[in-house]
Amino acid sequence: MEKDKLPGNLWLAKWNGSENRALTFGNKGAAHPRWSPDGKWIAFLSDREAENEIDQLWILPIGGGEAEKLTDLKGSVDDFAWAPDSKRIVLVVHDPDPREPEKKGKEKKTLPPIVIDRFQFKQDIDGYLTDRYSHLQIRADDSQTRTAHLWKARRSVAGVVARRKGARLCYKAWR
Secondary structure, three states: OOOOOOOOOOEEOOOOOOOOEEOOOOOOOOEEEEEOOOOOEEEEEEOOOOOOOOOEEEEEEOOOOOOEEOOOOOOOEEEEEEOOOOOEEEEEEEOOOOOOOOOOOOOOOOOOOOOOOOOOOEEOOOEEOOOOOEEEEEEEOOOOOEEEEEEOOOOEEEEEEEOOOOOOEEEEEEO
């Protein structure tokens, strides 16, 4: 067990529990699997190529093959939802910590102090709350393969779902 972390891998099974098959392997882990609406892909979050433990979005063809990394963002992908056409994915992306060095190879410097300017300043798992927020971005699968911001403001977003029919998203936001 590396760094007090227990990695999880994705498995595929029938509803009755038979025909279990591992989809991912290794010690980096994978989380939050979601089927594409057309049933051809499974998307998931993993930090398998990152030394800084920042989750990115990966897709795996259900017919077999290697997982493909879809995002390479500075901040971590916290959540995502497929569009009904399976050609777009909306992402909840957390801002990177500006106080952290971008590469692990850089020498360790003393971090500046945290300025607390709000009533709720600390949260379980996250620790001290800073000016980092989570934002909505959309990843379109077309010839340009682009990622664009849907909503960026001084408040965080959590949990996003796409409507099965139509062009609507539902998400939670707070100040």
